[in-house]
Amino acid sequence: MSSQDIPTAAISRLVTYLRILEALELQDVSRTSSNDLAERAQVTAFQVRKDLAYFGRFGTRGMGYTVPLLKRELVRVLGLNRTWNVVIMGVGRLGQAIANYPGASDYQFGYVGLFDVNPEIVGQEIRGLRVRHADDLSSFVRTQPVDLGFLAVPPEHAQAAAQTLVSAGIRGVLNFAPTIIQPRTHPGSSNPTDEWKQVSVENVDFLAGMKRLAFYTLNPSLRPSELNGTVELKPDGGLS
Amino acid sequence: MSSQDIPTAAISRLVTYLRILEALELQDVSRTSSNDLAERAQVTAFQVRKDLAYFGRFGTRGMGYTVPLLKRELVRVLGLNRTWNVVIMGVGRLGQAIANYPGASDYQFGYVGLFDVNPEIVGQEIRGLRVRHADDLSSFVRTQPVDLGFLAVPPEHAQAAAQTLVSAGIRGVLNFAPTIIQPRTHPGSSNPTDEWKQVSVENVDFLAGMKRLAFYTLNPSLRPSELNGTVELKPDGGLS
DNA sequence: TTATGTGAATTGCTTCACAGCG
DNA sequence: CGCTGTGAAGCAATTCACATAA
Numbered sequence: 001m002s003s004q005d006i007p008t009a010a011i012s013r014l015v016t017y018l019r020i021l022e023a024l025e026l027q028d029v030s031r032t033s034s035n036d037l038a039e040r041a042q043v044t045a046f047q048v049r050k051d052l053a054y055f056g057r058f059g060t061r062g063m064g065y066t067v068p069l070l071k072r073e074l075v076r077v078l079g080l081n082r083t084w085n086v087v088i089m090g091v092g093r094l095g096q097a098i099a100n101y102p103g104a105s106d107y108q109f110g111y112v113g114l115f116d117v118n119p120e121i122v123g124q125e126i127r128g129l130r131v132r133h134a135d136d137l138s139s140f141v142r143t144q145p146v147d148l149g150f151l152a153v154p155p156e157h158a159q160a161a162a163q164t165l166v167s168a169g170i171r172g173v174l175n176f177a178p179t180i181i182q183p184r185t186h187p188g189s190s191n192p193t194d195e196w197k198q199v200s201v202e203n204v205d206f207l208a209g210m211k212r213l214a215f216y217t218l219n220p221s222l223r224p225s226e227l228n229g230t231v232e233l234k235p236d237g238g239l240s
Numbered sequence: 241m242s243s244q245d246i247p248t249a250a251i252s253r254l255v256t257y258l259r260i261l262e263a264l265e266l267q268d269v270s271r272t273s274s275n276d277l278a279e280r281a282q283v284t285a286f287q288v289r290k291d292l293a294y295f296g297r298f299g300t301r302g303m304g305y306t307v308p309l310l311k312r313e314l315v316r317v318l319g320l321n322r323t324w325n326v327v328i329m330g331v332g333r334l335g336q337a338i339a340n341y342p343g344a345s346d347y348q349f350g351y352v353g354l355f356d357v358n359p360e361i362v363g364q365e366i367r368g369l370r371v372r373h374a375d376d377l378s379s380f381v382r383t384q385p386v387d388l389g390f391l392a393v394p395p396e397h398a399q400a401a402a403q404t405l406v407s408a409g410i411r412g413v414l415n416f417a418p419t420i421i422q423p424r425t426h427p428g429s430s431n432p433t434d435e436w437k438q439v440s441v442e443n444v445d446f447l448a449g450m451k452r453l454a455f456y457t458l459n460p461s462l463r464p465s466e467l468n469g470t471v472e473l474k475p476d477g478g479l480s
Numbered sequence: 481t482t483a484t485g486t487g488a489a490t491t492g493c494t495t496c497a498c499a500g501c502g
Numbered sequence: 503c504g505c506t507g508t509g510a511a512g513c514a515a516t517t518c519a520c521a522t523a524a
Contacts, residue, residue, distance in 0.1 A: 007515055008464050011455055015448045018422060023419075033483065041276040042420060046517055052483060061523045063484040078451055079458035097337035103395075103418065105446055108371050108452075118303060141396060143483095148453060172457035174449055178343065182280060191468055200456040200463055204451045207343055208255045208413055211318055214349075216440040218319035219414035223440055245494060273505070285505095286495055293507060301501045301506045 004071050010051045014074055016041045017048065021071040032066035080107040085146050087113035087170070088152035089161045094176060099127055099153055108116050109148075113140055117157075136165055141168045148172040155179040162201075172200050178207045242396035251292045253313055256281045257288065259313040273304035320347040325386050327410070328395030329401045331361050331371050334416060339367050349388075351419055353380055357397075374404055381408045388412040395419040402441075412440050418447045 005184055024032060034052075038045040049144050049236055052070075055077045059065045072166045074130055076083050084107075091114045098104070114131045116122055124131050132140065140146070148166035151158055158177035161186055165173055180203075182198035187225050216223050260280045264272060274292075278285040292298055292310075297315045299305045315321050324347075328335050331354045338344070339351055342469055355374045364371050372380065380386070389405035391398055391413055398417035403425055405413055415421050420443075423436035456463050 006516075007463055009515080011452055012448065014455075015451045018451075018474075019418065019420075035483085039431075040420065040422075042422075044517070045516095049483090049485065050516075053300045057485065059414075059484050061484045063524070064483065078453045082450065084454055093337055093340055097333055100333055100447070101446065104450065106447075107451075107454075109450060148450075148457065149252040172453050174453050178259065180259075180280065182282075198460055200453060200460060202444050202446065202453040203458070205344075205450040206338070206444050208252065208340065209442045210344065210349060210388075211258075211320060211347075212251055213440060214319045214324055214413050215254075215317075215414050216442070217388065220411075220438055220440060222246055245492075249493080274507095275505085284495070289505090289507060290494075297507065299506050302504045303502070304505065311500095 006054045009055060011078075013041060013043060013047070013051050014078060015057075017051070017079065018071065018074040019079075021067050021074065025071060030067050031064055032061075032067055032070070032123075034231050045158050059212060072164060075107070077185045083108040083110065084148055085110060085112045085144070086150060087111070087115060087137065087140075087146050087165075088150045089134065089165060090151065090157075091116045091124075092118070092152065092154075095150075095152035096126060098150060098176070100128075112144060112146060113137075115140075125147070134161065137164055138168045146170055148174065151175045151177055151181075153177060166195055166199055171198050173202070175201055175203045176205075178205055196231075246294045250294060251284060251318075253287070253291050254295075256322075258311065258314040258318065259292070259305050261314065264307050270307050271304055272307055272310070274299075276304075282288060296459075296461060307445070309319065311360075315347070323348040323390055325350060325352045325384070326388045326390060327351070327355060327377065327380075327386050328392060329355050329374060329377075329392045329405060330391065330397075331356045331366060332358070332394075335390075335392035336366060338390060338416070339369075343363060352384060353377075353384060374401065376398045377404055378408045381410070386410055386448075388414065391421075392415060406435055406439055410436050413442070415441055415443045416445075418445055473475055 020037055034045040034048040036183050037048045040145070041048070056073065058070050058073050059104045086109055088099055088111060091099070095114070095116070099114065104111075111127065111129065114126060114129050115134045115137050116131050117134045122131050141212055146168075147170070149162075149170045151161055151165070152162045155177045158175065158179045159181060162173055162175065162181045165200070173181065181201050183201075184197065185193055257277055260277055261272070263273045263437070274288040278388065281288065295312040296313065298313050300311050326349055328339055328351060331339070335354070339354065344351075351367065351369065354366060354369050354371045356371050356376050357374045362371050362373050364388045386408075387410070389402075389410045389412070390407070391401055393401045398415065398419045399421060400423045402413055402415065411423065421441050423432045423441075425433055
């Protein structure tokens with residue numbers, strides 16, 4: 001376990017645990033446990049403890065976890081205790097829905113620029129931001145720091161728009177288009193460009209979710225075992 | 241490998257392969273191979289062949305795959321060769337964006353009902369559909385078949401809205417709310433209700449994607465090895 | 481006595497090497 | 503001879519049991 005191999009799934013689960021802690025805090029619950037978190041997150045208590053152990057020791061043996069403390073630690077681990085300046089590429093219906101989605105402004109995620117190529121959209125004002133032309137992204141990034149780019153263009157333009165973001169120096173891309181972003185300038189050339197080596201891409205894919213749902217609704221027997229561990233049973237059970 | 245254990249990840253990849261095949265068909269490419277698909281999907285050729293093998297034998301040895309045939313097979317496997325009647329719960333900004341998203345209408349996914357509880361929204365007409373009150377869902381489902389429910393309500397109402405869908409007999413839920421749906425009536429009661437046993441839930445989670453992106457952008461070294469296999473190397477290479 | 485933290489065992493996904501077929 | 507299909511090997515992620523600390 002050499003600090004290198006942390007399963008991707010573990011990061012997703014940390015986000016879930018953080019959400020649970022936020023909900024508990026709103027309900028003024030001050031303490032929790034790996035069992036409680038496990039049940040709410042629909043994983044095993046072993047899993048919760050292992051996931052947390054990748055990043056430190058946040059509990060008290062015999063007692064469990066204190067909600068505000070564990071929450072603060074997860075916020076730190078996930079990098080949510082800093083400002084994230086975000087630009088949106090593509091300000092059509094999807095891009096506007098993203099810009100207006102409440103909750104994105106939590107944890108200092110802030111939209112600082114909106115970009116599009118459609119002359120009917122460029123120049124419009126949305127949420128107090130003037131929509132700029134995508135060609136101006138590069139100069140924009142030089143005037144102020146940008147950490148992340150959200151990609152909300154039609155799928156056929158996603159690769160080019162991603163390239164624009166990366167060429168401008170942006171290292172984190174949240175791709176909403178139903179397509180795979182290739183870590184290279186052109187879909188054809190097969191060597192991954194240096195600038196791409198530092199880029200993280202995460203996908204948010206509505207259509208893929210829809211199709212997976214179709215499959216599992218049609219084949220419920222192939223669903224991942226559902227009743228995944230909740231409460232940690234005592235290994236005992238026999239009469240003493 | 242008893243037809244029971246097909247990794248969830250394999251299903252996600254099938255969706256990706258299908259997309260690639262659609263793009264190839266648009267470009268009038270008629271043949272492909274596990275190597276070609278692997279490169280485009282950013283997985284190994286072994287993975288492509290194994291994923292396809294879970295469901296059948298779709299290629300020709302020595303030749304590869306014919307695009308229209310493999311596409312047709314994947315459409316069938318994923319259950320996309322039938323009609324899917326969908327209702328949307330929650331017709332605020334997010335629900336409307338979903339209703340208007342192009343591409344959802346592919347493969348016979350069709351919105352047949354829109355539901356909300358907000359009196360300002362109920363009664364409005366969106367995409368030719370009158371928004372009904374969520375209380376009318378149950379009777380609505382009795383008048384016409386509904387296969388899937390898309391959940392686009394605020395997170396604090398997601399559990400109750402999911403329960404409404406499931407009680408109405410809907411077995412597939414696509415959850416857009418940033419919360420975990422518990423397979424039970426109330427978040428408190430811990431026994432999973434019978435009606436939930438047949439329900440599939442898939443999540444589409446924008447905020448979670450954003451937070452994972454924050455983490456990996458801050459910790460690029462922890463990213464999943466990125467340069468995952470593309471071209472299958474010949475095991476040879478030595479002089480004979 | 482309780483519930484965490486963690487090396488060890490296990491499961492299951494991915495990778496591999498090659499048999500099978502066109 | 504090329505590329506698929508697939509049992510077996512390898513490896514990574516999860517599960518487990520228990521030592522540890524409050």
